[in-house]
Amino acid sequence: MSSLAGEEIMLSQLLRAESIAVVGATPKEGKIGRMVLENLIRAGFKGRIYPVNPRYSEILGLKSYPSLTSIPGKVDIAVVAIPADMVPSVIDDAVAKDVGVVVVLSAGFSEAGRADLEEEIVRRARKGNVRIIGPNCAGISVPGIGLHASFEELFKPGSVALIGQSGAYLTALAELLSSRGVGVSFYASLGNRADVGEEELVEILVDHDDTRVIALYVEGLREGQGAKLLKVAKKVVVSKPIVVHKAGWSSAGARAALSHTGSLAGSYEVYKAAFKQAGLILVDDMDLMADVVEFLAWNNTLPRGIPVILTNSGGHGVTIADHLESLGVKVPPIPKELRDKVSKLLPPHAGLSNPIDMLAEGTPEKYGEILRLLLEDANVGSIIVIHNPPPMINALEVAKVIVNVWDEYNRSKPLISFFTGFNVGEAVRYLRDNNVPVALTHRGCAKAVASIYEYAEVIGRKTLTL
Amino acid sequence: MSSLAGEEIMLSQLLRAESIAVVGATPKEGKIGRMVLENLIRAGFKGRIYPVNPRYSEILGLKSYPSLTSIPGKVDIAVVAIPADMVPSVIDDAVAKDVGVVVVLSAGFSEAGRADLEEEIVRRARKGNVRIIGPNCAGISVPGIGLHASFEELFKPGSVALIGQSGAYLTALAELLSSRGVGVSFYASLGNRADVGEEELVEILVDHDDTRVIALYVEGLREGQGAKLLKVAKKVVVSKPIVVHKAGWSSAGARAALSHTGSLAGSYEVYKAAFKQAGLILVDDMDLMADVVEFLAWNNTLPRGIPVILTNSGGHGVTIADHLESLGVKVPPIPKELRDKVSKLLPPHAGLSNPIDMLAEGTPEKYGEILRLLLEDANVGSIIVIHNPPPMINALEVAKVIVNVWDEYNRSKPLISFFTGFNVGEAVRYLRDNNVPVALTHRGCAKAVASIYEYAEVIGRKTLTL
Numbered sequence: 019m020s021s022l023a024g025e026e027i028m029l030s031q032l033l034r035a036e037s038i039a040v041v042g043a044t045p046k047e048g049k050i051g052r053m054v055l056e057n058l059i060r061a062g063f064k065g066r067i068y069p070v071n072p073r074y075s076e077i078l079g080l081k082s083y084p085s086l087t088s089i090p091g092k093v094d095i096a097v098v099a100i101p102a103d104m105v106p107s108v109i110d111d112a113v114a115k116d117v118g119v120v121v122v123l124s125a126g127f128s129e130a131g132r133a134d135l136e137e138e139i140v141r142r143a144r145k146g147n148v149r150i151i152g153p154n155c156a157g158i159s160v161p162g163i164g165l166h167a168s169f170e171e172l173f174k175p176g177s178v179a180l181i182g183q184s185g186a187y188l189t190a191l192a193e194l195l196s197s198r199g200v201g202v203s204f205y206a207s208l209g210n211r212a213d214v215g216e217e218e219l220v221e222i223l224v225d226h227d228d229t230r231v232i233a234l235y236v237e238g239l240r241e242g243q244g245a246k247l248l249k250v251a252k253k254v255v256v257s258k259p260i261v262v263h264k265a266g267w268s269s270a271g272a273r274a275a276l277s278h279t280g281s282l283a284g285s286y287e288v289y290k291a292a293f294k295q296a297g298l299i300l301v302d303d304m305d306l307m308a309d310v311v312e313f314l315a316w317n318n319t320l321p322r323g324i325p326v327i328l329t330n331s332g333g334h335g336v337t338i339a340d341h342l343e344s345l346g347v348k349v350p351p352i353p354k355e356l357r358d359k360v361s362k363l364l365p366p367h368a369g370l371s372n373p374i375d376m377l378a379e380g381t382p383e384k385y386g387e388i389l390r391l392l393l394e395d396a397n398v399g400s401i402i403v404i405h406n407p408p409p410m411i412n413a414l415e416v417a418k419v420i421v422n423v424w425d426e427y428n429r430s431k432p433l434i435s436f437f438t439g440f441n442v443g444e445a446v447r448y449l450r451d452n453n454v455p456v457a458l459t460h461r462g463c464a465k466a467v468a469s470i471y472e473y474a475e476v477i478g479r480k481t482l483t484l
Numbered sequence: 485m486s487s488l489a490g491e492e493i494m495l496s497q498l499l500r501a502e503s504i505a506v507v508g509a510t511p512k513e514g515k516i517g518r519m520v521l522e523n524l525i526r527a528g529f530k531g532r533i534y535p536v537n538p539r540y541s542e543i544l545g546l547k548s549y550p551s552l553t554s555i556p557g558k559v560d561i562a563v564v565a566i567p568a569d570m571v572p573s574v575i576d577d578a579v580a581k582d583v584g585v586v587v588v589l590s591a592g593f594s595e596a597g598r599a600d601l602e603e604e605i606v607r608r609a610r611k612g613n614v615r616i617i618g619p620n621c622a623g624i625s626v627p628g629i630g631l632h633a634s635f636e637e638l639f640k641p642g643s644v645a646l647i648g649q650s651g652a653y654l655t656a657l658a659e660l661l662s663s664r665g666v667g668v669s670f671y672a673s674l675g676n677r678a679d680v681g682e683e684e685l686v687e688i689l690v691d692h693d694d695t696r697v698i699a700l701y702v703e704g705l706r707e708g709q710g711a712k713l714l715k716v717a718k719k720v721v722v723s724k725p726i727v728v729h730k731a732g733w734s735s736a737g738a739r740a741a742l743s744h745t746g747s748l749a750g751s752y753e754v755y756k757a758a759f760k761q762a763g764l765i766l767v768d769d770m771d772l773m774a775d776v777v778e779f780l781a782w783n784n785t786l787p788r789g790i791p792v793i794l795t796n797s798g799g800h801g802v803t804i805a806d807h808l809e810s811l812g813v814k815v816p817p818i819p820k821e822l823r824d825k826v827s828k829l830l831p832p833h834a835g836l837s838n839p840i841d842m843l844a845e846g847t848p849e850k851y852g853e854i855l856r857l858l859l860e861d862a863n864v865g866s867i868i869v870i871h872n873p874p875p876m877i878n879a880l881e882v883a884k885v886i887v888n889v890w891d892e893y894n895r896s897k898p899l900i901s902f903f904t905g906f907n908v909g910e911a912v913r914y915l916r917d918n919n920v921p922v923a924l925t926h927r928g929c930a931k932a933v934a935s936i937y938e939y940a941e942v943i944g945r946k947t948l949t950l
Contacts, residue, residue, distance in 0.1 A: 048876055125844070130833030169875050171906040184799030186872040190904040237802060268809030271802045273817070273837055303803065304904075305925040333650030336703060336737045337769065343734030351739070367596030371739055378591070406652040409519055409635050438656040438770075440637040459771040459925075 028149055029214065030222040031118040032158060033204070035094040035165055036065040039086055039117070041108050042099035043069030043077050050099040050123060053169040054157065055080075061172055062164035066091060086111040093117045097157060097167040102126030102135055105153065109139045113146030119214075121167055122152035128210050129154050136212045143213065155209025156185025161202055162228040168205070176201015177228060177315045181219050182235030183208045187265075187304065191233065194308040199450040200315050203228035215240065217247040224254050231314045232260040233307055234298075236289075238272075244289070248296040255297040259314050259473050262298045263307050264289050297476035299469045309462030310469045313455040317432040320474040323399030324350055325467055326392055327373035330380030331406040334436065334460065335373030338402060341464030347471050349373075356395045363387050378408055382415040386423050393427040400432040400467055406439040413437060413445035421452040432470050436463045494615055495680065496688040497584040498624060499670070501560040501631055502531040505552055505583070507574050508565035509535030509543050516565040516589060519635040520623065521546075527625075527632035532557060552577040559583045563623060563633040568592030568601055571619065575605045579612030585680075587633055588618035594676050595620050602678045609679065621675025622651025627668055628694040634671070642667015643694060643781045647685050648701030649674045653731075653770065657699065660774040665916040666781050669694035681706065683713040690720045697780045698726045699773055700764075702755075704738075710755070714762040721763040725780050725939050728764045729773050730755050763942035765935045775928030776935045779921040783898040786940040789865030790816055791933055792858055793839035796846030797872040800904065800926065801839030804868060807930030813937050815839075822861045829853050844874055848881040852889050859893040866898040866933055872905040879903060879911035887918040898936050902929045 038058065042051035051071070055078055058067050069077040072084035083089050086096055086108065096117045098108055102124050112120050120143070127136040136153065143150050151158060157168030161175035170189045174196035180188045185207035192202050204226065206219050216234060223229045232254070239247065251260055266272045267286030293300055301307045325347060329335035339349045351371040352360070361370050363384060369375030376384055385403070392398045403420055407413040417437070424433055434455045437446050449456050457463030504524065508517040517537070521544055524533050535543040538550035549555050552562060552574065562583045564574055568590050578586050586609070593602040602619065609616050617624060623634030627641035636655045640662035646654045651673035658668050670692065672685050682700060689695045698720070705713065717726055732738045733752030759766055767773045791813060795801035805815045817837040818826070827836050829850060835841030842850055851869070858864045869886055873879040883903070890899055900921045903912050915922050923929030 053875055125833070130831070171875070182799070184797065184802075186797030186874075186905065187799030187803075189906065190797075190800070190872055193904070193906045235799065237799070263803075265799065265802045265806060268806040268815075270809050270815035270838065271806035302806070303925055303927045305927075331650065331652030331656075333648070333653030333701065333703070333731065334656070336650075336731045337653075337729075340731060340734040340737035340768070343736050349734075349736035365596070367591070372736065406656055408652075409637070410514055438659070439652065440655065440659045459769055461769045461771075 028118045028147060029218055030225070031094045033160055033222060033226050034163065035160070037068065037092055037094050038063065038065065038165065038167060039068040039070050039089060039093045039096040040099070041070040041086065041096055043071050043082065045074065045077050050169050054097055054099060054123070054167060057166045057168060057172060061161070061166035063166070064164055065094075068093065086115045086117065089115070095119050095121065095167065097121040097123065099123045102132065102153070106135070106138050106142055109142040109148065109150070112148045113142065116146065117148055119149050119151060121155065121158055122150060123155060123157055123169070125154040127153045127212070136210060140212050150213035151206060152209040153212060156189060156207035158207070159202065159205035168207070173205060174199070174201035175203070177203050177230040178311045179204035179223050179226070179229045179232045181206050181208070181216050181232065183211055183237055184235060185209065187235050191235070191304055191307060194304070195312070198308065198312055198456070199453070200312045203230070211240070215243050215246070217243065217250045220247070220254055220260065221250045224257060229258060231311045232258055233311050234260060234262045236262060236264045237266045244292065248292055251296040251298055256477055259469075260298050261301060261307060261310050261314070261469070262293055263301050263304065264293070299472055301465065305458050306462050306465050309457045309459070309466045313432070313434050313466035314470065314473070316453045316455050317470065318429060319432055321399030321432050321471055323397045324348070324372070325400045325402060326352060326398050327402045327404065328376070328385070328388055328392065329373045329404035330376045330378070330408070331404060332369065332375050334404045334406055334438065335369070335375055337460040338404065338436065338464050339373060341461045342467060345464055345468035347464075347468045353395075353397050356391060356397065359391050360388055380405070381411065382419045385416050386419040389420065389423040393423065393431060398431065400470065402463060402467060403433065403435045405435070405437050405442070405445070407441060413442045414448055417445035417448045420449065421454055424454065432467070434463055434466055436460065494584045494613060495684055496691070497560045499626055499688060499692050500629065501626070503534065503558055503560050504529065504531065504631065504633060505534040505536050505555060505559045505562040506565070507536040507552065507562055509537050509548065511540065511543050516635050520563055520565060520589070520633060523632045523634060523638060527627070527638055528630035529632070530630055531560075534559065552581045552583065555581070561585050561587065561633065563587040563589065565589045568598065568619070572601070572604050572608055575608040575614065575616070578614045579608065582612065583614055585615050585617060587621070587623055588616060589621060589623055589635070591620040593619045593678070602676060606678050616679035617672060618675040619678060622655060622673035624673070625668065625671035634673070639671060640665070640667035641669070643669050643696040644777045645670035645689050645692070645695045645698045647672050647674070647682050647698065649677055649703055650701060651675065653701050657701070657770055657773060660770070661778070664774065664778055664922070665919070666778045669696070677706070681709050681712070683709065683716045686713070686720055686726065687716045690723060696724060697777045698724055699777050700726060700728045702728060702730045703732045710758065714758055717762040717764055722943055725935075726764050727767060727773060727776050727780070727935070728759055729767050729770065730759070765938055767931065771924050772928050772931050775923045775925070775932045779898070779900050779932035780936065780939070782919045782921050783936065784895060785898055787865030787898055787937055789863045790814070790838070791866045791868060792818060792864050793868045793870065794842070794851070794854055794858065795839045795870035796842045796844070796874070797870060798835065798841050800870045800872055800902065801835075801841055803926040804870065804902065804930050805839060807927045808933060811930055811934035813930075813934045819861075819863050822857060822863065825857050826854055846871070847877065848885045851882050852885040855886065855889040859889065859897060864897065866936065868929060868933060869899065869901045871901070871903050871908070871911070873907060879908045880914055883911035883914045886915065887920055890920065898933070900929055900932055902926065
């Protein structure tokens with residue numbers, strides 16, 4: 019086994035790969051080997067793409083090679099979509115050709131009772147410097163360089179890295195983030211995780227400019243892997259927040275995780291304590307993951323003061339305050355000086371504590387005026403803007419005011435919005451088009467805000483920018 | 485104060501009203517009085533509509549009356565949208581005219597420091613048999629009879645009743661339910677809740693055929709109201725499940741609830757224990773409320789056996805199993821006999837415990853075959869179907885199979901679906917068009933299933949139908 023430094027260098031090739039081979043490429047419709055090749059072409063990969071299939075001399079307009087070793091130039095990555103029994107010899111070729119990383123999409127290894135075959139491919143890879151992602155995985159994607167070595171749909175390029183064993187979970191999350199306009203900077207489905215582990219990919223992302231936030235979906239960890247992950251995490255979280263969904267924490271979930279990828283789930287309480295100590299942000303569901311990473315991706319600052327909720331609807335304000343406090347974030351009344359200023363803008367029956375409840379008086383203009391006060395007041399650390407349009411208010415106008423005022427103050431404080439009710443679709447799209455986070459649920463909104471306070475504590479307020 | 489029996493009779497007029505007056509009706513665009521009148525006309529109310537405004541002889545094509553007392557026929561309901569100071573004299577007129585229920589939309593009462601004015605309108609109503617909903621509320625709606633006495637958008641008629649103080653919360657929930665195709669049977673925003681309380685409306689719904697499920701949003705209860713609500717609930721839950729979101733359980737939330745509607749929130753733990761004992765189903769967020777009531781509205785049976793998760797994706801199955809167990813619902817392995825039957829349909833590396841993980845072998849046909857086995861096996865009490873389409877599977881085809889097979893077995897067991905990932909929009913619409921519940925989140929899916937087990941226990945399995 020090569021040195022850690024050597025491994026790092028090889029794995030980081032994933033982020034700046036200049037050549038990729040598709041072993042099992044085929045022109046046949048509906049085949050994985052065709053989908054992957056098509057995706058690489060459609061994603062606009064700038065490097066060389068080498069189809070590998072001895073039956074064809076050309077596939078989808080690209081010259082096809084009979085084997086990895088017959089390719090003339092260097093091959094940074096090989097993605098493999100052929101029957102499991104044929105994979106070991108491909109690994110031999112990869113060693114001979116000095117390929118950096120082999121991504122094995124093929125199923126039929128330990129998850130199918132063939133642990134022997136899985137051990138065999140790792141054993142052969144170790145004869146050289148070849149690292150394996152997979153097998154039984156959904157592939158990798160680096161949208162910033164047009165590298166989409168997966169049969170999954172293309173992702174919108176963005177700033178969130180997604181890492182985990184379950185391709186389906188990561189892809190569903192990528193879809194959520196793509197549809198919300200946040201987008202993906204890196205995607206790696208590890209499948210059975212025979213070789214490359216989560217912690218190694220987290221480590222290479224520390225220098226990946228496109229990545230601002232790392233989302234980890236963990237079902238279980240190998241012997242000794244937890245300690246490695248925590249060590250890497252402590253280093254990485256200083257510059258990039260890492261959000262973790264640790265699944266399989268119930269007995270049924272643990273049993274399912276075991277049957278799914280052969281991972282033992284372990285005690286959730288143990289994981290939770292250790293993860294928190296290392297500065298990881300924990301979530302227990304995919305929608306919360308989406309709300310949290312969107313918020314962290316689009317906010318450049320950390321809070322230095324209390325969270326303030328601005329709403330035109332009591333019920334939504336109360337519910338978000340409930341969840342914030344249950345997550346350990348205090349929502350104290352706003353200071354008297356600020357309260358006096360706000361009170362001049364609203365009628366006497368408005369809520370002037372925290373939440374600030376504007377009632378039906380919540381016109382776009384009033385939203386703007388109070389947002390300015392909140393952005394100016396040094397006691398205010400973060401802002402939650404809730405809007406549930408009454409019939410006479412146009413939600414889009416409120417959305418425009420939020421974007422304008424937040425920009426006017428150079429987005430100097432973290433802000434998240436929660437729009438709900440009839441006719442808010444256009445407003446939500448406008449907010450997302452302008453990189454303003456819009457939470458999906460009250461709880462997700464609270465969890466996002468709680469996460470940034472947690473993160474601010476973790477990095478010891480060493481810096482004011484993420 | 486009239487007898488309880490008398491009150492009940494009057495309030496139940498809401499559900500079969502034949503005449504409604506709009507006090508403060510106006511042809512002026514953007515005014516509440518016009519919106520309410522327009523909504524009544526647009527909703528297709530079959531009864532008589534009487535605009536009341538001395539300045540006009542006709543409004544929107546309807547004859548206008550100078551006052552309630554000048555209306556020739558009977559008036560079941562009066563909805564009021566005039567300045568607060570003018571409301572007391574309208575209550576006098578309502579007493580004189582023997583109007584059943586007056587819905588006061590006007591603000592400017594206790595929430596604006598005018599508790600005196602609020603007490604005054606109740607005092608005057610007590611001189612006769614008039615009941616007041618509001619003031620400072622968003623109105624009422626009974627979509628089944630085209631009665632939409634509110635400035636909020638029309639709701640899709642359906643089977644869920646929504647009751648609570650916060651108009652915005654209820655309307656946002658109504659929008660969620662309308663967009664999901666479930667729809668609304670009854671809506672009452674109580675605002676400051678000067679007179680009619682939640683428990684009285686819950687009580688009249690026991691005989692409302694359109695209502696299958698009752699959704700309650702509670703911020704706080706008046707002195708003595710809790711006991712009344714629990715008494716009514718015990719009676720009603722036998723035929724209709726009641727789902728409650730009790731908000732204002734944090735200190736910030738309680739403070740906000742107090743400023744919002746003058747309600748004291750009280751200790752959540754006390755509420756929680758009492759609510760559970762009375763058979764109420766508790767949720768702590770609006771999206772969970774939507775997932776739970778959709779599931780209860782579209783399922784006609786109670787579970788008599790274990791929940792079984794059928795998935796084509798390990799990660800989603802694990803996550804839902806986690807949440808089910810955290811909610812107290814065990815997800816045991818499926819019995820050996822069933823396991824043997826399922827195993828014949830799937831390759832050896834599929835997950836055969838619970839979740840049943842079909843992997844990429846999850847074709848529409850396989851979904852159908854295994855669903856049939858689950859619907860036939862007496863040990864299976866409820867079914868959760870997860871689908872995250874891989875590129876070669878059309879999610880819509882899977883949706884069609886679910887509808888067909890569930891119908892084939894007369895929907896004899898509770899079923900809920902969770903579709904996620906790329907290109908599932910059409911499938912989700914198809915499922916909802918066919919009254920198949922589709923959960924929004926993993927947690928919501930688990931909460932819905934947990935709720936029906938909880939409910940089954942509550943009603944002591946006296947009956948197999950809701």
